[in-house]
Amino acid sequence: MKSGPVAVIGAGTIGIGWAALLLARGHDVRVFDPADGAEVRLRDGVEAAWPALERLGLAAGADRSRLTTSATLEQALEGATFVQESGPEDLEAKAELLADVDALAPEGVVVASSSSGLMPTTLQQMCSAHPERVLIGHPFHPAQLVPLVEVVPGERSSKEFVKAAFSFYESLGKRPVLVRGEVPGHLTNRLQAALWREAYSLVERGIATVGDIDTAISSGPGLRWALLGPLAGQHLSGGPGGMAHTLRHLGPPAQVWMDDLGAPRLTPALTDALVAGVDAELEGIDQRDLVAQRDELLVELILRKRDFPSLP
Template sequence: MDGRIAVIGTGVIGASWAAQFLAAGYDVIAYDPATGAEARSRAAVAEAWPALTRLGLASGASLARLSFTTDPAVAVAEAVFVQESGPERADLKQHLLTTIDQAAPADTVIASSSSGLRPTELQQMCAAHSERVLVGHPFNPVHLIPLVEVVPGESTSVAAVERAMALYTSLGKRPILVRQELPGHVTNRLQAALWQEAYSLVERGVVSVADIDAAIAWGPGLRWALLGPLLNQHLSGGAGGMAHTLAHLGPPAEAWMADLRRARLTPELTDLLVRGVDEELAGVDLGELIQQRDDLLVALLEAKRDRRALP
């Protein structure tokens, strides 16, 4: 896809999207009404650039191809794709999406980064061409994490879905098509299932916050980064694969699932979790932690690119 990409909203997610599109060789025009947004966004894009350079820039990719406007209609007027990353509030998106829908070319896909709003709800804000509206939900840091959840609404056209999937794939992303609208889409629901039990275990005093993080980061999280939870189950079954795993571990796993607890974020539990993270990070330079995380993410992405058998 050739042409200009419009990035609407340049907070943490939007600025990272802008960096990703620039690295793919696009002209990017951004809109964000917040005071100081342009300066913050340019700084965030520049900060992401070394990692993107290491992963490989497209021919012609340049920070100089980023421009800003104070008018969302101007931002989308000549865009071939719109990535909207405004605040996660329907009342704030209403006027913004209506303006974008009226100003963007009729065949330009409007993708929202929303992590929770249903695409059908967003389509109702776009009376002119609701068929080109969908959710393109990324994961932070957007310029490094390949996953994008593409979620069509009730009136989203097949053509719009295909264009979004193709564009994200061309960026080096790994889009998945979510075939039903659910609160939180898919991946956040999977995370929420883990968070629920993690919160419960901390609340009950079974383990500390640091122990929860260690249990995942030094255990199944290492394998999940390579194959995901279900393929790892398949490999656990040896020659018998998933069938063997489910036959032998399915019944106890069902018992474990039945014993999982519900957790409510009461003030007491919230305080317990916040204090636990603070204790875990005591003496740790947060900037260094983020830099090391990103360095390892880049190394992992580079390694996975060369392992064609991995999904």
């Protein structure tokens, strides 16, 4: 990758996470966000993220002073070697923004969108100059800590740019995964949605409280899922026979469970029940403390996982 700044377009929660991570990995970072108060939120967010990034290890040259904000999109993109777009998830606003990014970004530079749900082919249709370089680079919150990033090519994506995006994200310490088809929610949000769907159904049917569902996951399979994915974990549960043994013996009852999963609708009544359930679960807990403790444990887990290279 050529030497030069990385452009982050949009300084919301995700854009701030990207900016902090890029600075920690030794990049010059230019950020453009025309919203009122964006620069203050950006710099406060980077400051708040920095201690955790220091614990994870800073790259040579990492320095918060390498962060600059740009008055115009053109200034932010001048000489950029990679563009990470993290603007609002609004189709009309995204179309205008990406058309301008496509026209102004240097040739040969990846334009990656952090979009969690828009299709890359839809985004490419907004870019008449170089649609082949436009793709999804969707991180997972908090973006500065969680290694996952989903790379989703569109119909007109060039393999060269997909490869360049992978290499760049790996250089940041990310774990990119290639999503081989365009589906709403990409990969990980669909997996989350499958779990949310049944959790909502169980609450709706009165089978479990919100708090009990969270405890069941965070004190049960969630602990394993942080170390091994659900399919590798299923393989290990089969002992020496592995996945084949598991599916032979647990496949039939698992099919019954899957066939019995609910199909809830987020009605006002269910929405109210879910909100009330979370409020009851977290009553008396300071959310700022909750976030700080979550991030502290995330850092510990990420550091410890580095010592166990056999974990996929």
